[in-house]
Amino acid sequence: MGQKVRPTGFRIGIVEDWRSRWYAPKKEFGALLVEDFKIRKFIKEEYKQAAIEKVEIERTRDQVVVHMHSARPGIIIGRKGQEIDRLKGRLEDLTGRRMEVKIVEVTNPFRSAALVAEDIAQQLMKRGSFRRTLKRSLDQVMEAGVKGIKIQLSGRLGGAEMSRCEKVSRGSIPLSTLQRHVDYSLAVSKTAMGTIGVKVWIDLGNYGEEETGHGANAQTGEAPKRAKRSHKR
Structure with missing residues (x-):
């Protein structure tokens, strides 16, 4: 297992x-x-x-x-x-x-797993082709300067009789490396054919080195504070 x-x-x-x-x-x-x-x-x-x-x-x-x-x-x-x-x-x-x-x-929604997953779920609800949607999402996320992305869809894809799981990926997704910032999110797309689960993993690089996708506070104009942490082996 x-x-x-x-x-x-x-x-x-x-x-x-x-x-x-x-x-x-x-x-x-x-x-x-x-x-x-x-x-x-x-x-x-x-x-x-x-x-x-x-x-x-x-x-x-x-x-x-x-x-x-x-x-x-x-x-x-x-x-x-x-x-x-x-x-x-x-x-x-x-x-x-x-x-x-x-x-x-x-500032950059394509560097956020939650927003990418929601976008894919909405496209599937509008009866878009899941293969075309996956390819478009992969291209957009990789152009945002990330290290890698993996997307998994589960359900009656394309209106098939039997549900199945489809995975696509580009770049690296080192899930066991704790110093690597791997963003993950799950979204649910409720289509006419049934429910489709959308999982997205995005590798943003090492903590402290990755380009941030978050801008200044929209009300105060201050940059969001990020606590400094050290991970000792």
């Missing part, structure tokens, strides 16, 4: 930072974990067109800070910041806590 591990989960706590950063006593931990899930689910459903890569959550004693990494920050911010104020109010109604929303712009 294949021993498969999610690349991001494999690296969290070593070279990757946690997506939720807060501390809570044992009695409150479960409720806060469910609250984080509700916040992420609400944002993903309400802002499908905003190309959201990930949502990071930080908590203090009396405040929740939500960092939204998006390739289209203008959709979230809205005209004169009206949309982001509305989002903040709706999140406060959802959680009953004081919220702060920060937008981080993703």
Whole structure:
């Protein structure tokens, strides 16, 4: 049997930072974990067109800070910041806590596994040819200057009677090298023929050496801070 591990989960706590950063006593931990899930689910459903890569959550004693990494920050911010104020109010109604929303712009969506997977899923929902979609995605991602990419589709591809798995790859994907920044994401495409799973792995190079796909904070203009880490063997 294949021993498969999610690349991001494999690296969290070593070279990757946690997506939720807060501390809570044992009695409150479960409720806060469910609250984080509700916040992420609400944002993903309400802002499908905003190309959201990930949502990071930080908590203090009396405040929740939500960092939204998006390739289209203008959709979230809205005209004169009206949309982001509305989002903040709706999140406060959802959680009953004081919220702060920060937008981080993703300057190159083709260097993000989550955005590439979502794009492929949308193309399949529009009944596009899966082979053509795969080739186009491979070309676009490799042109963005990454080290390698692997895409896997599972389901009734092309309307076939029996579901199957199709894999394509280019370049290197060293999954066991912890110092290598391998971005991974899963998306689901609900087509007329059934559900198709889309998995994407992107090798961005070594940590600290890869070109970042994230720009300045869309609200403050400050570059996103990245913690320095060392991995001792």
